[in-house]
Structure formats: C-alpha cells, structure tokens
Amino acid sequence: MHVRVVRFTDVTRERVDGLVARIEEGEGPPPGVPSTGVKLLFDEAQGTAVVLQYFASAADMEEGARAFSAMDASETPGTRGSVDACELVVERDLG
Numbered sequence: 141m142h143v144r145v146v147r148f149t150d151v152t153r154e155r156v157d158g159l160v161a162r163i164e165e166g167e168g169p170p171p172g173v174p175s176t177g178v179k180l181l182f183d184e185a186q187g188t189a190v191v192l193q194y195f196a197s198a199a200d201m202e203e204g205a206r207a208f209s210a211m212d213a214s215e216t217p218g219t220r221g222s223v224d225a226c227e228l229v230v231e232r233d234l235g
Contacts, residue, residue: 156180193208
C-alpha cells in the first residue's frame with residue numbers, strides 16, 4: 141500500500157466543510173484517481189490540514205498525483221505546502 145501525504149496551509153473551516161461535503165456526496169474518488177481511501181486531518185488553530193490518500197500501488201499513486209496536480213486550487217482545503225509519496229510499511233491499531 142502507498143500513501144500520498146499532502147500538507148496544506150491557509151486552511152479555513154469553510155473550505156474543510158465544503159471538501160467534506162463533496163467527499164460525502166460523491167460515489168468515490170475524483171475521475172483519474174484510483175484511490176482506495178482518504179483521511180483528512182484539520183488543525184483549525186494553525187489553519188493547516190494533512191490529507192492522507194491511500195493507493196494499492198506506486199503506479200496508482202503516481203496516476204492519482206497527476207490528477208490532483210491538475211485540479212483547480214479551489215477544490216483543495218488550502219495552499220499545498222508539501223507532498224510526500226510514501227510506502228506504508230507498518231500500520232497498527234492499539235484500540
């Protein structure tokens with residue numbers, strides 16, 4: 141599994157609420173994004189967000205990255221600060 145980790149700055153509650161509504165109303169990821177899941181972390185006090193986009197393979201992650209890069213900035217939670225393309229090497233729930 142691979143995870144694209146995107147950090148955003150200049151994030152507002154309104155932008156997050158709009159993005160969450162679009163995600164919840166949608167029937168899956170945007171066209172051209174072969175994602176298997178997404179998580180959105182929001183720090184309202186700092187005006188930042190981190191989005192974890194999950195993919196089955198590195199190739200799928202690259203395909204998704206191309207689609208996300210072509211998106212209009214208004215479709216994101218804020219200003220893209222950084223992007224990391226990661227391989228998930230361990231995941232453990234301790235609940």
